[in-house]
Amino acid sequence: MxxxxxxxxxxxxxxxxxxxxxxxxxxxxxxxxxxxxxxxxxxxxxxxxxxxxxxxxxxxxxxxxxxxxxxxxxxxxxxxxxxxxxxxxxxxxxxxxxxxxxxxxxxxxxxxxxxxxxxxxxxxxxxxxxxxxxxxxxxxxxxxxxxxxVLGTGWFAAVAAEAGPGKTVAVVGDGAVGLLGVLAAKQLGAERVIAMSRHADRQALARRFGATDIVTERGEEGAARIKELTGGLGAHSTIEAVGTQESMEQAIRATRAGGHVGFVGVSHDVALDGAEVFFSSVHLHGGPAxxxxxxxxxxxxxxxxxxxxxxxxxxxxxxxxxxxxxxxxxxxxxxxxxxxxx
Amino acid sequence: MxxxxxxxxxxxxxxxxxxxxxxxxxxxxxxxxxxxxxxxxxxxxxxxxxxxxxxxxxxxxxxxxxxxxxxxxxxxxxxxxxxxxxxxxxxxxxxxxxxxxxxxxxxxxxxxxxxxxxxxxxxxxxxxxxxxxxxxxxxxxxxxxxxxxVLGTGWFAAVAAEAGPGKTVAVVGDGAVGLLGVLAAKQLGAERVIAMSRHADRQALARRFGATDIVTERGEEGAARIKELTGGLGAHSTIEAVGTQESMEQAIRATRAGGHVGFVGVSHDVALDGAEVFFSSVHLHGGPAxxxxxxxxxxxxxxxxxxxxxxxxxxxxxxxxxxxxxxxxxxxxxxxxxxxxx
The missing domain is CATH 3.90.180.10 (Medium-chain alcohol dehydrogenases, catalytic domain)
Structure with a gap:
């Protein structure tokens, strides 16, 4: 064969x-x-x-x-x-x-x-x-x-991020998993789904899957933009679908205190600052879906x-x-x- | 005054x-x-x-x-x-x-x-x-x-760790917060509460608050002992009440895939390895209670x-x-x- x-x-x-x-x-x-x-x-x-x-x-x-x-x-x-x-x-x-x-x-x-x-x-x-x-x-x-x-992984990320009715969900990563995280968040009833993407074709697919907003900024600026869109508080739920230091920090910083980060990007050379995670007051859950x-x-x-x-x-x-x-x-x-x- | x-x-x-x-x-x-x-x-x-x-x-x-x-x-x-x-x-x-x-x-x-x-x-x-x-x-x-x-913080740690009926809860740290984490886990209905302590007086107080088991090992050995006590799987819920690199790693490693770590020790010089957190498949939640x-x-x-x-x-x-x-x-x-x- x-x-x-x-x-x-x-x-x-x-x-x-x-x-x-x-x-x-x-x-x-x-x-x-x-x-x-x-x-x-x-x-x-x-x-x-x-x-x-x-x-x-x-x-x-x-x-x-x-x-x-x-x-x-x-x-x-x-x-x-x-x-x-x-x-x-x-x-x-x-x-x-x-x-x-x-x-x-x-x-x-x-x-x-x-x-x-x-x-x-x-x-x-x-x-x-x-x-x-x-x-x-x-x-x-x-x-x-x-x-x-990819669908099962995006779905798990959305579940781990506790996407659901009344929630604003931010999605870091516009690869297949991130895009299907958008779809999952929408299916799970999220009120607002913010896709973070700089690529027109991926933005279009995100919209088709249910994204209500697109944010093109990344890193610190991306997190700041999500806060701006959420009354200064941050998203209730954030899906992380990349697996880099920048994407994890972006996800944590985009999420409000008490919110949930579902991370499914396979971590490569990521070190999470303990004090930052502590004072973020977010829930972190992820791993192999x-x-x-x-x-x-x-x-x-x-x-x-x-x-x-x-x-x-x-x-x-x-x-x-x-x-x-x-x-x-x-x-x-x-x-x-x-x-x-x- | x-x-x-x-x-x-x-x-x-x-x-x-x-x-x-x-x-x-x-x-x-x-x-x-x-x-x-x-x-x-x-x-x-x-x-x-x-x-x-x-x-x-x-x-x-x-x-x-x-x-x-x-x-x-x-x-x-x-x-x-x-x-x-x-x-x-x-x-x-x-x-x-x-x-x-x-x-x-x-x-x-x-x-x-x-x-x-x-x-x-x-x-x-x-x-x-x-x-x-x-x-x-x-x-x-x-x-x-x-x-x-200290009680409110131990209680939050137990809630963040999702201590409850049918659960085995491990508690890292035998200071006041850890001991009251034992009390909270017991009150929340945990089936088994494993206090990690080397001090006889604190072990006695942990027992009084509801600990069913005491583990004296620390670090890798401590985590291994918790796995041994839980059919090789790890605790369902782990309370971390210290805030050091060793205690966070001990808590994550003592917890089964899908389990919950509630961490309330104020992080000092802690860096969490992204890949370890990813492949642990635990839920992490904590911060100022x-x-x-x-x-x-x-x-x-x-x-x-x-x-x-x-x-x-x-x-x-x-x-x-x-x-x-x-x-x-x-x-x-x-x-x-x-x-x-x-």
């Missing part, structure tokens, strides 16, 4: 790989219908994260059709159309039961498996996969794929065509052209790249 | 000071019945915080009797027996209404007023002061005084004699002997010192 391997920063290739096989009786093998490139895949691409020696299989987002299942898989059957989270989880342990499937005691990061490929092994299939109501309509494929990570918690609801919203998160994909390529997809995202020519596997 | 002034690290004196007067029409003047020395007063005492040039009035905890009120004070009357928070607040602004009176848009830190004195000016008296049901019974004075800060939010309930619990937070005072001195009180706390001969003003 064909799959994507990163050999060095900037060096991504589509190669012939061995077909995955059932390794554990709780595994399933799926034929990947569609996969995509994540903003977090750019960290190693840009040399900001180590790459496994000998080449690293890439990808952790996926929708597909179940080919085969291990002997202990009870709920998932061959032929099922499925979507799963970027973290495999048993969905039964105490941590999963509390809604933190991304930190399941048996968690397997799908990035270690690699789903930018024609087939993938899904560990803990019963806990990880959500069966869709019937075959995947072609026009819903991007949205269902988005549910696998427990996408599995939200998947059934998200799949439902997508099948009801009440949300259209697939709009974040602005480039679709064959998996054979994955290298161009990475380049396009690295150069910000694309927000999010969908890879077809036919 | 007599009051306490800090002139330099280690140099605390009780001096003759001018009587406070009404400066704003929202002020009240109270005769201080009792005041006390706070763990946070030790930061400048130990040279870890600057001291105002010319001498700094000390103290932010107080109970007393109202002497006079300004022209715009409507709810508080001369003769009222009152307790207030260490932050004066209007209790009507949007931030107060959300329960964050310690960050009121008109907040006045009582430490800038100085309540280790025979009389004190209380700004925003209507919003700040809670009238007790009648005169203060002598035996309840320590408990009511504790409500002014909005004691005013809890005061009516706490006063009620104290008058019903259902809680005895005054037990944290293990030394009572005249305000004339304040210097000895500071020394005793600095040398850990006392947990918390009550100062009488007669």
């Amino acid at each position: 064909r799959g994507v391997v990163m050999h060095a920063p900037g060096d991504v290739r589509t190669e012939e790989l061995e077909m995955p096989v059932i390794l554990e009786p709780t595994d399933a093998i799926i034929r990947v219908t569609a996969t995509c490139i994540c903003g977090s895949d750019l960290w190693p691409y840009r040399g900001a994260e180590a790459i496994r020696a000998g080449g690293q299989r890439m990808g952790h987002e996926y929708i597909g059709v179940v080919e085969s299942v291990g002997g202990e898989v009870a709920r998932i059957r061959p032929g099922d159309h499925v979507v799963g989270s970027f973290v495999a989880s048993d969905n039964t342990c105490e941590i999963c039961a509390a809604g933190y499937q991304s930190r399941c005691v048996h968690q397997v990061m799908m990035g270690s498996v690699g789903t930018q490929a024609q087939y993938a092994r899904i560990p803990l299939a019963d806990g990880t996969l959500v069966v869709t109501p019937g075959e995947l309509p072609a026009d819903l494929i991007p949205s269902l794929l988005a549910a696998s990570d 427990p996408v599995r918690r939200f998947l059934p609801e998200l799949v439902d919203l997508i099948f009801q065509r009440r949300i259209d998160p697939g709009a974040v994909f602005d480039l679709t390529l064959s998996i054979e052209d994955a290298a161009e997809g990475y380049r396009a995202m690295d150069e910000r020519r694309a927000t999010k790249v969908l890879l077809t596997t036919d | 007599r009051g306490v002034v800090m002139h330099a690290p280690g140099d605390v004196r009780t001096e003759e000071l001018e009587m406070p007067v009404i400066l704003e029409p929202t002020d009240a003047i109270i005769r201080v019945t009792a005041t006390c020395i706070c763990g946070s007063d030790l930061w400048p005492y130990r040279g870890a915080e600057a001291i105002r040039a010319g001498g700094q009035r000390m103290g932010h905890e107080y109970i007393g009797v109202v002497e006079s009120v300004g022209g715009e004070v409507a709810r508080i009357r001369p003769g009222d027996h009152v307790v207030g928070s260490f932050v004066a607040s209007d209790n009507t602004c949007e931030i107060c209404a959300a329960g964050y009176q310690s960050r009121c848009v008109h907040q006045v830190m009582m430490g800038s007023v100085g309540t280790q004195a025979q009389y004190a000016r209380i700004p925003l008296a209507d919003g700040t002061l809670v009238v007790t049901p009648g005169e203060l019974p002598a035996d309840l004075i320590p408990s009511l005084l504790a409500a002014s800060d 909005p004691v005013r939010r809890f005061l009516p309930e706490l006063v009620d619990l104290i008058f019903q004699r259902r809680i005895d937070p005054g037990a944290v005072f293990d030394l009572t001195l005249s305000i004339e002997d304040a210097a000895e009180g500071y020394r005793a706390m600095d040398e850990r001969r006392a947990t918390k010192v009550l100062l009488t003003t007669d």
Whole structure:
């Protein structure tokens, strides 16, 4: 089968790989219908994260059709159309039961498996996969794929930020996750959603997803602008979807005392000043999103065509052209790249 | 009148000071019945915080009797027996209404007023002061005084940590705030309360307040011990009541994914590693406690004699002997010192 391997920063290739096989009786093998490139895949691409020696299989987002299942898989059957989270989880342990499937005691990061490929092994299939109501309509494929990570992550950020009725929500970051944070905040009933973006196309998508205001300032000025828009107090809820020192500070400073910051940008070289966090009086919550918690609801919203998160994909390529997809995202020519596997 | 002034690290004196007067029409003047020395007063005492040039009035905890009120004070009357928070607040602004009176848009830190004195000016008296049901019974004075800060702060930490039924709560710090965090967690219905302490007398008080377990290990070992006691997962809720790098890391590492850390130790030279906070998946909330939010309930619990937070005072001195009180706390001969003003 064909799959994507990163050999060095900037060096991504589509190669012939061995077909995955059932390794554990709780595994399933799926034929990947569609996969995509994540903003977090750019960290190693840009040399900001180590790459496994000998080449690293890439990808952790996926929708597909179940080919085969291990002997202990009870709920998932061959032929099922499925979507799963970027973290495999048993969905039964105490941590999963509390809604933190991304930190399941048996968690397997799908990035270690690699789903930018024609087939993938899904560990803990019963806990990880959500069966869709019937075959995947072609026009819903991007949205269902988005549910696998970026939508689920934006949704978690909005939930962590306690977006809801009567709330003003600020969103730091206009990548796919930030934009879907806008969508989530709107869906959760936020009164006002302020997208922070300097790019006309992303601003337009933010508006389409429900942003009521756009702020182009960043850093200190961005936080000051949010305060200005909120009677000097700051947003009730802020979604942080970047993961840098500046974006975290911007998020904390844009939020009122007693407000909530939901942060889902993977932290890179961030050090939070204890005194600043203390005197900010905000709630901080984030981390790897427990996408599995939200998947059934998200799949439902997508099948009801009440949300259209697939709009974040602005480039679709064959998996054979994955290298161009990475380049396009690295150069910000694309927000999010969908890879077809036919 | 007599009051306490800090002139330099280690140099605390009780001096003759001018009587406070009404400066704003929202002020009240109270005769201080009792005041006390706070763990946070030790930061400048130990040279870890600057001291105002010319001498700094000390103290932010107080109970007393109202002497006079300004022209715009409507709810508080001369003769009222009152307790207030260490932050004066209007209790009507949007931030107060959300329960964050310690960050009121008109907040006045009582430490800038100085309540280790025979009389004190209380700004925003209507919003700040809670009238007790009648005169203060002598035996309840320590408990009511504790409500002014250490009890309210420990209570906020337990609420921020979402202590409650079915929860295991770990408490980092065995000073007055940590011990009252134990009491609060117990009152809020926690199933198990693990106090982290190496001192026999503080362990005994923690037990009296409701601790079910004592852990003597600190730092990495302390966090590991908490995990051991909680099936490898960590506490649901952790109260941090110290404010150092080690104590914050200990608190975060002792908490399970999805759990809550309530931190109220005033951060000094703390830098939180972004990646660690991210991958911990905990909720972080803390800061200056909005004691005013809890005061009516706490006063009620104290008058019903259902809680005895005054037990944290293990030394009572005249305000004339304040210097000895500071020394005793600095040398850990006392947990918390009550100062009488007669």
